[in-house]
Amino acid sequence: QKEVEQDPGPLSVPEGAIVSLNCTYSNSAFQYFMWYRQYSRKGPELLMYTYSSGNKEDGRFTAQVDKSSKYISLFIRDSQPSDSATYLCAMSGYNKLIFGAGTRLAVHP
Amino acid sequence: DTAVSQTPKYLVTQMGNDKSIKCEQNLGHDTMYWYKQDSKKFLKIMFSYNNKELIINETVPNRFSPKSPDKAHLNLHINSLELGDSAVYFCASSQDNPGELFFGEGSRLTVL
Numbered sequence: 001q002k003e004v005e006q007d008p009g010p011l012s013v014p015e016g017a018i019v020s021l022n023c024t025y026s027n028s029a030f031q032y033f034m035w036y037r038q039y040s041r042k043g044p045e046l047l048m049y050t051y052s053s054g055n056k057e058d059g060r061f062t063a064q065v066d067k068s069s070k071y072i073s074l075f076i077r078d079s080q081p082s083d084s085a086t087y088l089c090a091m092s093g094y095n096k097l098i099f100g101a102g103t104r105l106a107v108h109p
Numbered sequence: 110d111t112a113v114s115q116t117p118k119y120l121v122t123q124m125g126n127d128k129s130i131k132c133e134q135n136l137g138h139d140t141m142y143w144y145k146q147d148s149k150k151f152l153k154i155m156f157s158y159n160n161k162e163l164i165i166n167e168t169v170p171n172r173f174s175p176k177s178p179d180k181a182h183l184n185l186h187i188n189s190l191e192l193g194d195s196a197v198y199f200c201a202s203s204q205d206n207p208g209e210l211f212f213g214e215g216s217r218l219t220v221l
Contacts, residue, residue, distance in 0.1 A: 008149070032208040043113070043199055043212030044152070086150055092208045096165070099152040 003027050006089055006100030015109050019076040023089035023100045026070065030091040030098075033065045035074045038086045038102065047087075048074065079107045112136050113213040115200045121219045122190060129186045130216045132200030140164070141183040142210065143175060144199040152199070158183055187218075195220045 006023045013019055021035075032051055036044035048063040050056045050072075056063045062075040072091070076083055084107050089100040115132045122128055134141060142165075143155040157165035161177045172188045183200060197217050201210040 032206075034208045036210075038150075041215070043201075043214050044210075045212065046209055049206075049208060088150075088152060090208065097154065097207055097210065102150040102152070104150075 004089065004091060004098050004100045007103055008101050010104040010106060012106045012108065013079055015079060015081060015107055017079050017107070019074075019079050019083070019105060019107075021074040021076075021087050021089075021103050021105070023072050023091075024070055025072075025091055025098075027091075027093065027098075028067075028070070029093035032092045033063070033072050034090040034092075034097075035061075035063055036088045036090055036099075038088060040085075044088055076105075079105075081107050081109055083107050111213075113200055113202055113211050115198075115213040115216050117216060118214065119217050119219075121221065123221055124190055124192060126190050127186070127188045128190060128218070129184055130198055130200075130218075131182070131184045132213060133182050134200075134202040134211070135181065136202055136204070136211060137181075138202035138204045138211070139180055140203045140207070141177065141180070142201040142203075143183065143185050144201060144212075146197045146199060146215070148196070155198075156183075156185075190218075190220045192220050194218060 035048040037047045038044040053067045060077045064073040086102040088102040156175045158177045197215040200213040
């Protein structure tokens with residue numbers, strides 16, 4: 001079993017839809033949870049960063065962490081074509097960062 | 110000014126050759142990394158250096174040798190290239206927060 005599981009998609013939604021992206025993990029030592037966005041042929045860039053359980057909101061993006069279920073989510077409201085990218089969840093503990101496989105999202109006009 | 114820059118962006122070479130990828134960061138970060146991203150977009154850490162010292166070596170074949178001449182540079186040399194080495198290699202850096210990585214644009218290696 002991989003330490004971090006993420007559905008690779010692809011996920012295709014119309015513009016304006018609410019998008020839900022998820023990851024599950026097995027290592028209870030993870031304390032920090034991140035979402036990175038990667039555009040085609042570019043490097044990943046940090047989108048959201050959360051510590052422990054709870055919610056964090058930044059504009060149209062909301063990150064949720066449920067440590068009891070070992071489950072994290074990223075919600076994108078009012079999705080735009082510019083949100084089309086691969087979204088990678090990542091988590092760290094003991095100075096080691098583990099990435100999920102990434103979910104490819106396409107938002108069509 | 111690019112924060113994390115790597116060269117070359119594209120590399121096409123024959124099996125058995127030796128090649129190097131260079132990385133430089135101008136963010137003043139203490140920690141630098143090499144990640145490998147395969148065709149399925151899975152991003153896996155290879156090496157981590159903190160202030161020129163090797164911190165993480167994730168069971169990477171000996172054919173891969175990182176070198177950090179100073180804390181702003183981390184180069185990757187690969188000997189005897191194999192088909193399975195074809196991937197995109199990303200350099201990254203971080204400071205106090207190991208979860209907040211700044212990535213370069215990647216070096217796409219194709220081994221024929």
